[in-house]
Structures are given as C-alpha cells and as structure tokens.
Amino acid sequence: MKASAGGYARASDVRQALEMLAASDGSGRVLAGGQSLIAAMNMRLSTGDILVDISRIEELAGVRETSDSLWIGALTPHAEIGRNALIRDHAPLLSQAVGFIAHAAIRNRGTIGGALAHADPAAEFPAGVLALGATLHVEGLDGPRDIPAEDFFQDIFETAIDDGEILTGISIPKAASDERQTITEVARRSGDYALAGVCLVKRSGKHRLSLFSVAPKPVLAVQAMAELDRGDIEGAVRALQADIDPSSDTQATATYRRHLAGILLRRAVATIQGESE
C-alpha cells in the first residue's frame, strides 16, 4: 500500500519540535528512525499523520556518563547502543539486547527512544530499561518530566508520554562491580520479535526480573523476584506464572509462552550464576 501522510516537517531542536506538535492539532506524530512508524503507515494502519521529524536534533543524540548513571539520548540508534563502550561497561544488558533486535539495516536506523515510545510488548528495550530501573525523560511545552520505567509502560503501544511530549532520553544507574545482567529470548527466526523473553539483573544480592512478549506490556515479575532473592529458582519459575498474562496468536499459544517464560528464567539464572563463578 501507499502511505497517506498528512504532512511532514523537520525540527532542528526540541523546542521547535514541540511547537510543531502543538500546532498540528492532534495529528502530529514524532518521526525518529521510522522503523515502526513508516511500516505502519505503509500498511495504512496509520493515515493522515503530520510527521514531525526529530531525527536531526543533535541534543537528543549521544551517550554520556555521570558518576552514578548513564544518559542515553532518545535518538541513539540500536547499532550504536550495541557498540558503545560506556553502555557495554555500565549497562551491558542493553548491548546484549541489540543482538536480538531486528536486522542490521533496521538497527542502523531504529532508535532507542523510538523503541521505548512505541512500547511494543514484544520489544527488548522496554523490558531492558524496566529491569535496569531506568528513568525516562520526556519534555513538553510545559517543561521536562522524569518518569520511572515502572510507570512508563501502560498498555500495548501505550506509554506515559502525553500528547505533545517528546521522549528526550533515559538515565540508567551504572552497574555495580559485582552486578550481573542478562537478556535471553526465543524467537522463530533471528531478528523476529520474541515469542517470550527475559531480562534478569542481580544487583547487590537483589534481583530484578522483567519479561517481554508475555503480557500487553513489559512485566516486572515482582513475585518471582522475591523468590529469586530467597534463592528459590523453581519457586521463582512457579511464581512467574502469576506475574505474566500472555496471549495467543498465530505464532504461539499462551500456554507455550508460559512454558517458555519458565525455561528462559532458568536459563537466565544459569547464565548469571555461570558468570559469577
């Protein structure tokens, strides 16, 4: 199909982008890497959007560190996340996640801000930032807001970003020296969205476990986390089932996804334990 856009404008800074969004009467749509949005438009799942292209806004790009956290600009492409040394050192889960996301061309264009704002329940980054306890920074004409990852993802393709706001970046606490992070998933083909996936972080003896593709949004599996903290892996595998709410589709039934969640949790724990030895 041929896309049917309502208009297009390129913003040169955040302020201008916000003004363009405000001026577009509710039809404004942020365009970052276009790897989800343009595909949707080409299927006419979305028509009449007035595209506000933020892809050249310099202040939204790059990765910076402070003493205890990393700031990742919303426009940082997946490929850059995968090769960036700061991220590899301080948030290795995100570096690992890139290997699971799509294919090289898409990783070159797709942005972490786009992936988080898009909030596909099967995507890696949303679950990743949830496990890492990240803070998401959004900005509107009224000024900036900080949103904890726990509150950011609300439903399938729905986030706490309000109309007229832009996600500018995320902050992630730097990994402690003994911290372990891992991500694992099962997909039918390399680069496909996961049938189920798990992010596991072990920070000072405490676990943070998030799952993707097993609910309408990424899930922080608090009951399973408590079991893991107690050292009961099988207890965690059982508890996990209450934390998730998978659905069935042509790729997999909910039953299979539930099964995978348990398998993946065991594998993630094994990875982390293997690394610690």
Added chain:
Amino acid sequence: MTIQFGNPDRPNSYIGKTVPRPNAKRLVQGRGIYVDDIVLPRLVHVAFVRSPFAHAKINGIDAAEALNVKGVLRVFSGADIAKVCTPWVAVLAHLKGLKSPPEYPIAVDRACWVGEPVAAVVATSRAAAEDGAALIDVDYEPLAAVTEMMTALDADTPVLHADMGDNLAFQRLHEQGDVDAALKSAHKVISARFVTGRHTGVTLEPRSILVDWNPAEEQMTAYHATQAPHMIQTALAKHLDLPEGRVRVICEDVGGSYGIKVHVYPDEVATAAIAKIMGRPVKFVADRLESFTSDIHARDHEIEAKIAVQEDGTIVAMDVDDWTAIGAYSVYPRTSAIEGNQVVNLCGGPYNFKHYRAKTTVVFQNKTPTCQYRAVGHPIAVAITEGLVDMAAAEIGMDPVEIRRRNMFRDDAYPATSPANMRFEGLSHHASLNKLLELMDYDGLRAEQAELRKQGIHRGIGIASFIELTNPSPFMYGIGGARISAQDGCTVRMDPDGSIVALSGVTEQGQGTEAMLSQVVAEGVGVPPSRVRVITGDTQVTPYGGGTWASRGAGIGGEAALQAARALRDSILEVAAAMLQSEQSKLDIRDGAVVDSATGEARMPLEELGRIVYFRGDTLPKGLPRELVQTRHYITSDYPFAFTNGVQASYLEVDTDTGIVKLLKHWCVEDCGRVINPQLVDEQIRGGIVQGLGGALFEEIHYDADGQLLNGSMADYLVPMAAEMPDMIIGHVETPTQESVLGAKGAGEAGTAGSPAAVMNAINDALRPMGAQVTEMPFTPERILRALGALKD
C-alpha cells in the same frame, strides 16, 4: 548430431561449465526492467477493493465518495467488467469429474474468499486509487463460510456453489494390485496422519501487469510478470474476445515466480478489461498485503496413509488417502486438481513394490484458491512416502538407509514403471544414495549423534529419496484441452558481424534461463557465450512456447536451442564450404571462426562470412542456400515426463526445552541428467531446498473458523531467512535422457520436493528415543513440544 559431452576439452565446450549469466550485471546494477519500471503516456493505475468476508452476497456498491477523490477516474464493479470479459471455468478433460463454477474477474454478486476483488478503482496514481478504494461502500450480506477441509462434504456443511451440487471439486482413486490383501498378510503395517500447511510462494517482485489497448491497431499489449506469456496471450484473447494474434504479451525481467506467476488471475484480467474499456494503459502491481490473499496458495493437505512391510524390510503396499481444500474456485487454466493428482502419481515413487492405492479428494472452501506452486505435490508425496518408510524402518529395527536400499528401483532396472503407473526412462537412486552417504559421512554422523545423545543433546539425521517430474509432454495439460504448449521453440540467427541472437519461447524468471540458453547456443554454433544475445518473453517475437513451469526450461527449451544452433552452424558451414571451396564436413566453427576441423587451423572469421552473405551475396553461387536464421522446436514424445531422482539429508538439533529446531547441515544429491551449468543447477537446488525448509519449519497461512486470513503480512507469515539456513552440500549423478541430444532433465523443483521430508525425518530421528513424533507441517517449536508432551493443555 553428436557432441562429445564427456570430453571437457572438446572445442566450444560451454555445456557443462559455469559460465557467467548474461543478465546478472544488469540486474545487480539496478538496470532490470520490471513491469513497475515501465511507464507509458496516459498511464493510469488500478487498485482493487477486496472482500473482507470469506463468503458474502454483494447487494450493492456505492462509489460516490470514491469518485470525489482527487485523481480517481473511474470505478468498476464486477458487472461492468463482465460486459467485456467472459468468465472462465478451470477444468481439464483428463481430470475426470473435475468441476468448478464460472469465475469472473471481479465478483459479480457474491464474494467467495477474503481478498476476492469486488470493485476496481482507477486513478492517476496508485495512492489515489487506494484513497478511492478505501471509500467504496459495499453492501455485503455475510453468508455461511465453508472453512473446514475434512467436513466440507458432510451433509450439514453448506454447499459453497449451489450450482455445483456439493463441495467436491475432484476425486481420483488409483489402485494397483491387491492392497487390502497385502495389508492383511504383511509383517507390519504402519499408519500415520500427515498434514502439510497451506502456504504460498512469496515472490520478491509481486504480481504485476500493465496493459495497453491500442484501438487504432486493435492490438492489446500486456507487459506482464509471467512464466507463460503465450498462455496468457490465449487467455486474454479468449475472454476479452480478441483474435489471439492481436494480443501481445511482453515479459521483461521477472523477480521470481515459483509457480505463483503461471496462472490467470482475476485482478490481472480485470486490468486488461479496464484498459480495453478506457483506451488507456492501466497498471496493476499487487502490494505485499494483497498478495497474501490473492496470490495462489498451495499444499493444504491432510493425509491418512499406511505402509506395509515384511520382516526383511520389503515394502509390499502403500495406501494413501489424501484430502486437499483448494479454495473457492479451481484456478484457470491449469486447474487446482493437479496437486492432489500429483500426490497420487508420486507417492512411493522411488520404490519397487506391488500394491498401491491412493485417493485424492479435492474440496471447495471459502479461502484463497490454491494451485501449482514450485514442486507441485512433490513435497507432500515425498513427506508421506519417506515419513512412512522411516517409521517402518524404526518399527522393524532397521537402519533408514538399509530399508531404502532394499526397496529402491535398482539402477539397472530401467525402463521401469512405478505402482502409480509413472514410467521411468533411467534413474539412479542407488548411485545417488551412495554419493550422499559419502558426502555426509553417514556413519561418522551417526557416531556423533550417539555420543551427543549421552550429553542430552538431541540431534537427528533424516534421509529423503524422491523422484521429480520434469520435461512434461502434452500429457500434463494439452490432452485435457488447455492451450498450454508442451513444445518449445528457438530461433537462432547470425547477424553480419558474426554475432548470434537467440529467441526462445522459454522465459527468464531470475533462475538463469538466459544463461543456460546462451551457453547451449554458443556451443551449438561454435562461438563464445558473450557473442550470443538471448531474447525471451515476447509473444510477437519469439517462437511459440510454454515458458517456465514443471522444470522444463533447460530440458525442452535448451534442446530446441541446441537444435536451432546446430542447424545454424550447418547453414553457416554450407556457405563457408562454398566460399572456401572446401567440403562442409571438413570445416567446423570454433570460437567464432570457421576452422579446418581436423587441424583447427583458422579459415575465416564469422564476420567475413557475414559480410559476404549480407552485403556481397552476388559473389556466392546462385542458388546457394544462405539461411542464417534457423528455428527448431522440440517436444518430448517417448515418455510423458522425464523423471529425475535424488536424495536429501538433513542434520539438525532439537532443543527439547523450547522446541526450536536448529538446522545444522543439509545435503542433496540429485540427477537432472546433463548438467548444463553446474553453478545454476546447484543454486536452483539450494533455492529449492530453502523453499522446502520454509514449508517444513516456518510457512503456514492461518485462517480462523470464519475464513479470515490471520497472518497476511511479512511480519506474521514467516518465510525462511538466511540466518536459519544451514550449509547445503550439493552433489550430482548424471543420467542424461536419451530422448534429446542435450540429455537435460529439470532441476528446478528437486530441492523443494525433498527437503521437508528430510527435515521431518531428522526431527523424528531426534525425538524417537523420547517416544515422540511430528507429522504436521510446519514443525513449529510448539508442535514439537506438544509432541513431547511438554505442554499441558
């Protein structure tokens, strides 16, 4: 005429060598010409409104709003098109009892599947046509849909086409020997139920057609991505009431077809009808989404089958009950009964046994019509046969290789006839199997498998022997009344500068036909392939022919080209003999020059001969023939089909926690007769294997109970991709057909025929110690886990 094929050092030895493809550079540089690249003055675009219901009465179509859209020119309903275009009925006389109702280019008062065209919107751009299509208001009255294959014939299932009486499109029973008695007396009888998933052949270039009607010349020109230009010429002429001679079909570059583009599609015929009505060139390029509901589907089969064996592994009988659901219509003009018919013809193919019964039942459904897709029926028949053979081997505790050895037709048993009455001229099952075992180091792999099993790693080895039907004679379609040519022709000419032009009726779909033709003609005439230009795909220019299907391009088109090239060589030498005052038999053409055949000494370049013939014909003896254009046609006549054979092996690992199958390696040894271009054949085999692996592991069209297609996009319909594909080792045994000089049979479908069965057998080999077995394709991780009993509900 003889060519010393066995001698690689013979002059002009291009047949049998990997020569570069003449069109590769052009395509890689983006200079191909696909239908969508063609722009004509006053061109308009059409988009189709497609039925969102599997079955619905059309009470009315309101186009008022659509006609207000900027750029929209006209809207056509089914009735509008029916005024200039007659419907078709896709039956063949030799498929006795096959029935199908008349089908219109656009549904007239009833839509019968999700995706059937219901209205056409013509606009100055495709985008505007889509804007218009979105605003067409169709008053549908949903009707009960038939969506279950196995209950389609039940009394309480609604009849899809009232005029047809019931939902049975076709049924055929073949019986040889006394199957019931054999089943009763056999040592073991093994039964299984197989399912092959409905899937489609996802072409890189979607279906495309641009039709121009020139009223001044009363000629219709269709630029079409098609495998069979002459067949399309006939179809357009017949249904738009034009003389065949006033329809020209031009087929430039095609981005893959795999059987998808060998059919007459309603939307494409509608495009031609619209061009005729509007007197303007009209373009239709299917988009990827509508391709999923409007390209033919295939392989939707459910089978109950049995094999009976003796204690020593001898196969005594096979009994196959095949069901397939073809959608709402039999597809024109090849029909949708061929796939089931092929299952009957091909089951048990490699094996010499006596008692065989096979039945196919072909039913209508409110789904996208199914028809011939690469390796028609083969993957199904091979899965049934090879699945059963492996199960039998396991049951009697015999190695899967050994049971095959004991039952395959001996390599010196030919000519032979199979229990399905297929006639084989010469096959090489044993030589191929031996070569395969050597390539894969079968014993070594078995040892590795056993070793890893101890560590809880579950690997499997699967073997699948197969036969492949190629080089069809008129027995395939012609005898049934279809104007589909089994014969093909080639015209080869020499121009004044000594360059050669070959015009062939077979077509290039991206598979390398033109490369094959260029090297055959180069060897036949005696020039380097770079001096041969090949022209295909223009019904007003090339000899009449069948095009690309049933792996016939090299075997049929190649032989016609060779014959024409040799005839041209003779004409050239006749002139040369007169010019050089020599005997024709003492001259030869090598590397573009006339030479002394005994010594190889150069006598005259072809340019010189060309100069004399074309510009100084006065210097040649009066009455000397100087026909530097020669045409030859070729048709097979000794055998209805040239069967080929081969054997594949798959090595894979099953993750019993997740059900994921990892393909580790794949082997194929096949015998396509003379290999003309080793690289092209190997890549045909590899590409074919990949399509088969798609069917085995990934590809499946899902419908819900109401006939809604659930996964019609590239995000949800999984095609095989590079990362999951194993290394593929290809080997050959060559048993040339004696029917032709060239000796080539087909190679285009062998890969697809055997790979699903090899994978199935390998998975089951891995699962067997756990008592699990899968027979329903695709073998998704979930199906594997369910077979293992790992999922509770």
